[in-house]
Amino acid sequence: MLRAFAVRAGELTGAGDDAFFLHLDELLRLLRGDRSVLEKVPARRATYERYAALPPYPVLIVGAFDPVRWAADPARRADLYDARGPAAPVSDTVTGFPGAPGVVEGVARVLAGPEDGDRLKPGEILVTTLTNVGWTPMFPRAAAVVTDMGAPLSHASIVARELGIPAVVGTGNATMRLRDGDRIRVDGERGTVELLE
Structure with a gap:
């Protein structure tokens, strides 16, 4: 109103x-x-x-937070900001919710929106912030799906289960931690994405 x-x-x-x-x-x-x-x-x-214009804020913020200063830091983390001091080092594993079972290794294709879908080649792993019905035509080409946002009943999880491809959803920071072309292992049963190279 x-x-x-x-x-x-x-x-x-x-x-x-x-x-x-x-x-x-x-x-x-x-x-x-x-x-x-x-x-x-x-x-x-x-x-x-x-x-x-700033990137999405960290999933967890502890203490006073200056978003402009945080965004300017090339070593910023999207999963945690702790004003008390340096956080634990980032591991080579991204974790989220199990979306659809299965284990797949392949090349990560980090996409900002469905309009970039032509960049996803058959057998690559779709990595994005969130999916909706506009992303559905890309799922048959994907070997697996990884999202920053979502839960076991989100669009990415449901469509991935229907197509029988692994999915890890709600990672909070996959699009920040994984780069286009990285070789990764997606374990949809455990909810983990491991950086291989």
Whole structure:
């Protein structure tokens, strides 16, 4: 309801999507003709765009967290941020939920979206953040599926089980830890993905 209100306010005042960068009281003032509230929009839009461009935050955050500083760190971890000091070293194994049983070794193909699906060759392992129905045509080509998000009843798990290919879901950080072209072993029964090379 609030979104519809902001959209309509943007239409009525000519502010467009700038309306989404105003607080409710400012939006009401704009509707009454006070366009001075729009002066705040550029700074708020810039802040929004700055944070929207950051990678997904770590699964677990302990202590004070500065997302900009964390994102600038080339050694950042996507699974854990601990302000108390250095975390334990990252192992060569990514863990998640068992999605579909089976063990497969192959080449990881890290894809950002289904529009990149033509990069996935038959027998490669699909690695992505999350799948939905738009990804389904790629599953028959994949030897296995690994996702950052999801659970045993997620889209990736269900489709992988239907097709009889292993899946590990809800890893939290597979797309950060695995690189395109890495040779990996997916164990869908144990919920592990091991980096081989």
